[in-house]
Structure formats: C-alpha cells, structure tokens
Amino acid sequence: MSINEPKPLNWTPDPDVGFTVTRRTDGGMQITFTDVKMSTLEHWREFALAHLIDSDRLTRNLYDLSRIEILPERAIQYALEVNSDPSVRNIRLAVVVSSDQVRKAVQEIAALTAPGGVEMAIFTSLTEAETWLERPLTNVV
Numbered sequence: 842m843s844i845n846e847p848k849p850l851n852w853t854p855d856p857d858v859g860f861t862v863t864r865r866t867d868g869g870m871q872i873t874f875t876d877v878k879m880s881t882l883e884h885w886r887e888f889a890l891a892h893l894i895d896s897d898r899l900t901r902n903l904y905d906l907s908r909i910e911i912l913p914e915r916a917i918q919y920a921l922e923v924n925s926d927p928s929v930r931n932i933r934l935a936v937v938v939s940s941d942q943v944r945k946a947v948q949e950i951a952a953l954t955a956p957g958g959v960e961m962a963i964f965t966s967l968t969e970a971e972t973w974l975e976r977p978l979t980n981v982v
Contacts, residue, residue: 851891858884867974869901869933875908877916886919893928900932901974905967907939912946920950929959935970936963 850870852862859876870892874881906912923929938944944963951961964970 852888855884860885862888865901865903867901869903869974871903871905873905873908877909877911877913879915882913882916882919886923889919889923890926893923893926902932902934903967903970903974904934904936906943906947907937907967909938909943910940912943917946917950921953924950924954924959929954932959933974933976934959934961935974936961937967937970938963938965 850862850864854861857880859878859881860872860874863871863873865871872885874885936947938947947961947963951963954961962970962973964973
C-alpha cells in the first residue's frame with residue numbers, strides 16, 4: 842500500500858452495534874454513534890485499538906456523537922485507554938456533540954489525554970468540525 846492509498850477500513854457493518862464507520866475523502870474515518878450500550882462500546886474499543894496498531898500517517902478523524910445525550914463512565918474509560926496509545930499523536934480528531942453532558946465528558950477525556958497525544962477539538966456542527974479538520978496537518982511529536 843502506498844502512502845497515497847487509503848488504509849483499509851477493516852470494519853463490517855453490524856446491525857447490533859450502535860455506530861457506523863465510513864472512510865473520509867482525506868483518508869481519515871468518520872465514526873457516527875447512535876447508541877453507547879455496552880456491546881457498542883466494546884466493539885468500538887476493539888475497532889479503535891486495531892486501527893492504531895499500524896497507524897503510520899497523519900490522519901483526520903471525525904466522531905459524530907450528536908445523537909448521544911449521555912456518555913457513560915465506561916465510554917470515558919475506553920476513550921482514555923485508546924487515547925493513551927502513542928499512535929494517537931498521528932490523529933487530528935473532531936468530535937461533534939449536541940448535549941452539554943457529552944461535551945463535558947469529551948472535555949474531561951481531552952484534559953486527561955497526555956500532552957503530545959491526539960489533537961482534539963469539540964464542535965456542535967459537522968460543518969465547523971469539517972472546517973477545522975481541513976487545516977493542514979502537522980505532526981505533534
């Protein structure tokens with residue numbers, strides 16, 4: 842695979858899991874959540890960790906949590922675990938939220954993520970998130 846080819850998505854839709862994944866035109870991923878039940882969180886954790894294993898380039902990812910009203914403690918714990926992987930330094934992450942509780946939870950995750958890790962920002966609209974993601978990438982290491 843050349844540097845210009847998109848990385849394989851390695852995700853199969855599952856009607857019992859409350860998120861979908863699509864490849865963005867810039868090579869990153871858009872993950873859209875419709876629920877945060879335990880099976881969804883466990884499936885996402887495995888998916889996210891597997892994608893960090895061979896992370897080899899700067900990537901723009903978008904998490905759409907706009908349909909989620911409350912982020913459970915387990916979701917926060919899993920996000921902190923994923924964000925502790927050294928490969929997240931290659932990621933610019935836009936998170937779209939619609940509830941204040943989810944915004945506060947994502948801010949907590951960002952505050953507890955090690956410096957030099959994922960570059961993250963929180964938005965209330967997909968348009969604002971896309972504009973931020975389109976900025977030129979720079980390696981934060």
